[in-house]
Structures are given as structure tokens and as C-alpha cells.
Amino acid sequence: MFQFFRRLIYLFLFIYFPARSFTQSTYSQIDPFSYNIIKKTECRKGAVVSAHPLASAVGADILKKGGNAFDAAIATQFALAVVYPAAGNIGGGGFMVARTAKGKNIAIDFREKAPEKASRNMYLDSNGNAQTNLSQNGHLAAGVPGTVAGIFEELKYARLPIRKLIQPAIDLAEKGFALTASEARSLNASQNEFKKYNTVFPVFVRSTPWKAGDTLVQKDLAKTLILIRDSGSKGFYEGETAQLITDEMKRGNGIISLDDLKNYTAKQREAVAFKYKTDFTIVTMPLPASGGVLLPQMMRMIEDQPLKTYGFESVREVHLMVEVERLAYADRAKFLGDKDYFKVPAKFLWSYPYVMQRMRLYDPEKAGNSKDIKGGDTAPESEETTHFSVYDKDGNAVAITTTLNGGYGCKTVVAGAGFFLNNEMDDFSVKPGVPNMYGAVGGEANAIAPGKRMLSSMTPTIVLKNEKPFLVFGTPGGTTITTSVFQTLVDILELNMSPEDAVNKPKFHHQWLPDLIYVEKDFPQDIRLGLEKMGYQISQRDAIGRTELIQIDSTGKITAIGDKRGDDTAVGY
Numbered sequence: 001m002f003q004f005f006r007r008l009i010y011l012f013l014f015i016y017f018p019a020r021s022f023t024q025s026t027y028s029q030i031d032p033f034s035y036n037i038i039k040k041t042e043c044r045k046g047a048v049v050s051a052h053p054l055a056s057a058v059g060a061d062i063l064k065k066g067g068n069a070f071d072a073a074i075a076t077q078f079a080l081a082v083v084y085p086a087a088g089n090i091g092g093g094g095f096m097v098a099r100t101a102k103g104k105n106i107a108i109d110f111r112e113k114a115p116e117k118a119s120r121n122m123y124l125d126s127n128g129n130a131q132t133n134l135s136q137n138g139h140l141a142a143g144v145p146g147t148v149a150g151i152f153e154e155l156k157y158a159r160l161p162i163r164k165l166i167q168p169a170i171d172l173a174e175k176g177f178a179l180t181a182s183e184a185r186s187l188n189a190s191q192n193e194f195k196k197y198n199t200v201f202p203v204f205v206r207s208t209p210w211k212a213g214d215t216l217v218q219k220d221l222a223k224t225l226i227l228i229r230d231s232g233s234k235g236f237y238e239g240e241t242a243q244l245i246t247d248e249m250k251r252g253n254g255i256i257s258l259d260d261l262k263n264y265t266a267k268q269r270e271a272v273a274f275k276y277k278t279d280f281t282i283v284t285m286p287l288p289a290s291g292g293v294l295l296p297q298m299m300r301m302i303e304d305q306p307l308k309t310y311g312f313e314s315v316r317e318v319h320l321m322v323e324v325e326r327l328a329y330a331d332r333a334k335f336l337g338d339k340d341y342f343k344v345p346a347k348f349l350w351s352y353p354y355v356m357q358r359m360r361l362y363d364p365e366k367a368g369n370s371k372d373i374k375g376g377d378t379a380p381e382s383e384e385t386t387h388f389s390v391y392d393k394d395g396n397a398v399a400i401t402t403t404l405n406g407g408y409g410c411k412t413v414v415a416g417a418g419f420f421l422n423n424e425m426d427d428f429s430v431k432p433g434v435p436n437m438y439g440a441v442g443g444e445a446n447a448i449a450p451g452k453r454m455l456s457s458m459t460p461t462i463v464l465k466n467e468k469p470f471l472v473f474g475t476p477g478g479t480t481i482t483t484s485v486f487q488t489l490v491d492i493l494e495l496n497m498s499p500e501d502a503v504n505k506p507k508f509h510h511q512w513l514p515d516l517i518y519v520e521k522d523f524p525q526d527i528r529l530g531l532e533k534m535g536y537q538i539s540q541r542d543a544i545g546r547t548e549l550i551q552i553d554s555t556g557k558i559t560a561i562g563d564k565r566g567d568d569t570a571v572g573y
């Protein structure tokens, strides 16, 4: 009875005082029915920042109970799969970049891969036209999920047993949690698609609209998480869960097979690490994450430019950065793909001589034109995502970006298993020159092949200052991911901006094609006019990314910032 009234009071408080944003320096007990959005946390031991308050709280709780940053990351990742169904996932994939307290860089690739039955022209109709509805929605859009394999690769660096790290997620799925207002809106906006792309209606479908404070219970998902807890990655890639996935495929004409699942492996890659000026080393994810080429390219293109003199979001600064982005994304379309399948001259593309040669195409006085800028030809041959960052008291830093691709992935939930599948096949180039859902084009390098991993924009990044972790961050946002990471680096490393401003100030983006500068609605109007005068076309769009950033200063003070653009929350102690 007491419990019932307690819940009733919490529900009242939640509806009438919806999750408020504030700064805090400690955290309190996790209550899935009453929690707050915390945008800034200052602390000295450890912190977690993610897209959801409950996931951040779960991760921070693990840190406080003696887990290291890898433990906290795993617990956060499982919790996101429950409380943030639009992007947190076990049916998708992603990347982890980490720096251990002992100074080792780690990069884990758990990107989805094309099923064995996939083929180059699988999304073309009989006239050769691309059917992007099939690469974006429903069963055929799904790549073989990598998240669970990735988590078990991360576990090699953790201290605590998996059962402790997954239990908070099981509890959240089994007993439920209160939806935030933005989650309720997001679920309501996708109701028609959930009905269209599911053979069995999942728990997310409701006859009356979802509202803030409603409890979301996910019994099927809890059952799947219990199988993973008890049988490890086999609890997902084999046995009951694998059978439910393939049954779902059969009902909806998908092609993921039992063998595809059984043979999936996460891969340890060599992290990309490059010096920036004298003090900084930037550590990021290599291919198939495109940031591992584009970020060093773009940072080297601006390294000797007077950005500080230009100033934040001045016409000259935006012009320079946009032209740099244009050059990098032209190379992306031409050269980048899974390097296990296509020869990519990755290191050449960010070598100083190549970068300097590309910068000869930059005219400081004039807007460039994507018709005249192609991917370099002197090289030898070739939303919805979520990011979270963790830092622990020993100095381990973990940056993980994972994705279902679009919001709720392909919109199909595996019946009986309770999780959304990704629509990552759309990140391949389904036909040369045909834009994917982010407007990105590609060619041979990123063509579909069985077992191949589709090119990604995800760019989890760690910056070392004098060889010690200084920034741990990343963002979702499709093709805007790499440019958002680039802007955050410029803002902090070049313009000495506070971490809060670097995360929250308006962002802009250029990706070669379409030949437009995308800006957020609070981008300064006078700068917009100045850029238009230079010959740019500007297009206002929704929020660009949701950056989750931790900064550690030279005294050891930790500042964790959750992006203002969502429910993102920073928790530390």
C-alpha cells in the first residue's frame, strides 16, 4: 500500500515538475520513477555522461561500487538498451575507444555486418532504381547486430562479473521506468511505423498516446537480457534469441541467418592516434568508422590556420571549417569503406603532404563549389545513434558510440525478444551516387558485400594533454558526427571555450554533397547573412548531434557535460 502511494506521489511530481536541468556535484539513489536531468557535474573521482539520466546513474553507481570505467560503460550500455529504445540497443552496433590508466589505447569495432545473403544490388528494382525504403525500414534493412559481442570484448578490461553489470538493465526492463516527456513524444511520433514494420505489435505500440511519467515495462527484453546474463554472448548469438531473430526474419522477408549470428565477432582494431600541435594527442576510431580518417585530415587542415584570430562562428572561421569539411567528405565518398574488403589509403589521406595539397583548393575569399571539388585523385587507389563517455578514479577513459542508425532502427522489434533491429544496411552505398538517409553518397569502397561492415560516421574520441586524458567525448548525428567532433575540438583546443559552451553552442555542418551549410536554428543570423554574401547556400535543420563530454583538468577536476539538446545527463562523484 505504502509503495502504491509512493509511486502515485512520484508520478504526480514527475508530471508537474518534469525532469529539470541543473548542475550537481554528487548523485543520489537511483529511482526509475523519479529522476532528474543533470546537465553539468563537477567532481573528482569519476563520471558518466549519456543520453539518459537512468543510464548515467546506473553507470555512476557501478563506479561508486568499485567498478572501473569499462564496468561502468558496460552497465550504461545495457541500461541504454532499455531506457532509450530509439538508439540504445542490443540490436545494433558501435565502436569503443578507450585509454587505460596504464597508457594503452584500445579500439573495439562491433559494427554490424552485411548478412551472407546480402548482395551488391539487393536494394535495386528491376529498372536499377534504388529502393531506399527497403534499406531503411523493416527486416531487410537490418545488418547482423554487433553490440552484444562488443560488450563481451569490453568485458576483458572490466573488473566486475557480467551479472552485476547487466542486472540494473534487467530490473529496469522487468519492473519498468517512467518515460520522460521527450521519450513519450518520440514513441508517439513513430506509432504508424511500428505498426507497419512489425508482424507482432511490440510493447511500444499503444492505442492511447504515451505521456511523461507513463511506465514502460519490457518483459521480453528482460528475458533476453537474462539469457545474456546466464549464457554470455551465446545467449544472444545462439539458442533461443538467435532462433527468435531468424523467425522474425522469416516472417518479414529478412535475410539474417543462424550462421550470420553465430559467426559474428567484434574486432580489436589499432586506434588512430595523432599529435595535434605540441601538447595534444587525439585518439579515435579507425575504419569502418570514417572519423579515423576525416578527423585527422580536418585537424591537420586547420592546424596552422589563425582560427583564434577569426573567433568563434565568425564568417571567416565558418568558411574555413566548411571548406575543410567539404574536402574531407569528398574523400569520404570516394575512398572510405571497410578496409577488410576494400583497399583504403587511410594513412595517406591524412598525411601532411596530401592534406597540404588538398588545402591548395581552399580560397579564403570565396565559397567553394562541390561541382569543382572531387575526392583527391593523387592518392594511390583507394540518427539514431547514441554516445556515452566514462572516466574513473584510476584514470581509465572510455568513449562509446553505438547505433541503430535511424531512430528505432528499422522499426522492427524481434517478437518474443523485445529489442529493435538496426537499419544499418542503409549506411552502405546502395547504388553509386544515390544518397543514403543522411544524404551521403558513396561508391565502390562502400558497396554491399556479404560479411562486409558498412562505413560509419561514429567518432568516439579521447584527447590526451601531455599524455594524460583531457577530453572524453563523442556524439550521435549520422554524417554530422565527424564535423561535430571536429567543431568541439576546434572550440576547446583552439578557442579555449568552456566544455559547456563547446557542447551547447550552435553547430554547423557541410558534407560536400548536398552543397549546403546546415545550421542549427540558434546559429547567429548576421554570420549566416555574411556567409550567404560569400556565395554559400544555408539550410536550417533540427539539432545537430548530442555531445556527451568529460573534461579532466590538470588538477584532476572532472567536468561532465550532457548536451542541452536532449535528456542527456552527467552523473559523477
Ligand code: GLY
Pocket: 383, 385, 403, 404, 405, 406, 424, 427, 455, 456, 457, 458, 478, 479
Ligand atoms: N548509422 C550512423 C553511422 O554509423 O554513421
